[in-house]
């Protein structure tokens with residue numbers, strides 16, 4: 608299974624955001640970071656892939672089949688976009704919220720295996736202790752974990768995560784990215800996460816895509832992309848790439864003089 612994007616163009620009215628953008632094959636079991644400055648179009652790209660906004664032209668192909676040829680139900684089940692903000696009825700408990708997400712995709716009758724699946728995903732994300740809490744009682748970071756549980760429980764093929772660590776503390780950033788990577792490999796998912804932390808992207812992702820000026824400026828492994836001047840140009844900073852004693856990459860950045 609692989610995902611590719613060819614010549615994708617998307618705009619809001621006359622504001623052209625994606626300009627014949629292409630992404631080379633992303634294979635199953637791969638975890639890709641989508642980098643790019645604010646307003647580059649990362650969310651727009653995710654929404655276009657998930658079929659949530661109309662595109663002017665271009666193709667998204669999953670498993671040799673154009674997503675235009677998927678039924679709405681099939682596309683919504685296989686390709687899931689997790690937005691930055693979390694939407695769920697505040698009156699539901701965490702357990703109910705994840706169960707509702709599961710049942711939205713597979714009919715209303717709740718079976719014992721559904722309950723089992725919800726329990727398993729809560730355990731996997733280490734949020735079993737929140738199961739009976741109401742969504743309204745959760746912190747921002749806890750809500751982010753529940754949002755992730757809600758999409759993972761439906762067993763999608765492609766997950767598009769919009770800044771999945773933005774509300775998380777350091778411990779939870781590391782633990783959530785570890786779980787996402789593990790699940791991506793175990794379940795053979797194609798995972799793309801928009802991340803603002805370049806060093807987390809280098810630490811966890813197999814490859815990095817840099818979106819700027821409406822197109823993919825580069826796509827490749829962290830060693831290649833982080834060393835490219837185009838990264839600093841996109842963020843309007845001066846970058847310095849260092850390698851730690853265990854081979855880990857560390858990108859330092861400074862504002863350009865006069866900026």
Ligand SMILES: Nc1ncnc2c1ncn2[C@@H]1O[C@H](COP(=O)(O)OP(=O)(O)OP(=O)(O)O)[C@@H](O)[C@H]1O
Nearest residue numbers: 619620622624643644645646647648649650651652
């Ligand atoms: N619904 C909308 N209507 C009109 N313009 C929009 C809409 N959503 C996004 N835009 C514009 O499209 C451009 C790309 O926005 P998008 O949210 O895709 O960027 P992003 O890379 O995800 O940004 P960020 O890193 O700040 O979240 C921005 O200029 C934004 O103002």
